[in-house]
């Protein structure tokens with residue numbers, strides 16, 4: 001994990017440092033298009049999904065926005081009285097998220113999170129785990145489980161399907177069906193609260209239609 005600053009007292013040394021070419025290409029895309037991507041996604045309404053997570057958290061809960069993009073959801077969490085912390089692999093988006101939200105935002109890789117175990121009440125991974133390669137997902141989910149306090153809750157959304165697809169921007173996406181996604185959550189030691197398949201129009205980042213989405217909540 002690369003850390004831009006030591007803004008958060010809970011940051012420790014990375015567990016893993018591997019980076020695939022695919023990830024490098026994805027990060028380059030978000031860096032090259034940081035301003036336009038943030039502008040496009042800033043107005044997407046994620047309040048319904050966010051409410052489902054925060055309903056399960058204590059007031060003032062500490063929440064990691066894993067792959068925070070523009071900082072849209074960090075801003076909402078802070079407004080609701082929570083203590084959000086962002087992490088994103090894109091230096092450009094992390095900078096924008098920090099500026100938009102006023103929250104601490106780290107530059108780092110979800111595959112090598114460097115937060116202390118049991119240091120968050122919630123993890124919010126809106127449309128970010130879809131960029132993780134299938135073979136790397138178990139370790140990433142396991143690290144999310146570790147940074148959650150016992151009883152802590154993770155929200156995650158991914159695209160729905162069965163394969164890996166590359167869109168016209170060149171970004172790779174790994175798709176899951178509801179059953180395989182639930183299996184991954186359980187394998188990471190999380191208790192599944194819900195796994196809901198949703199049509200693309202309800203929460204598609206970028207406003208594009210596609211194979212649809214899966215939204216999930218799971219508890220450590």
Ligand SMILES: C[S@@+](CC[C@H](N)C(=O)[O-])C[C@H]1O[C@@H](n2cnc3c(N)ncnc32)[C@H](O)[C@@H]1O
Nearest residue numbers: 030067068069088089090109110126127128131
């Ligand atoms: C589709 S965007 C979603 C952004 C934001 N969560 C939203 O809903 O608008 C995916 C985000 O995840 C970040 N991301 C993808 N893979 C990552 C990784 N391995 N580590 C950290 N961030 C990653 C990207 O830089 C990008 O900001």
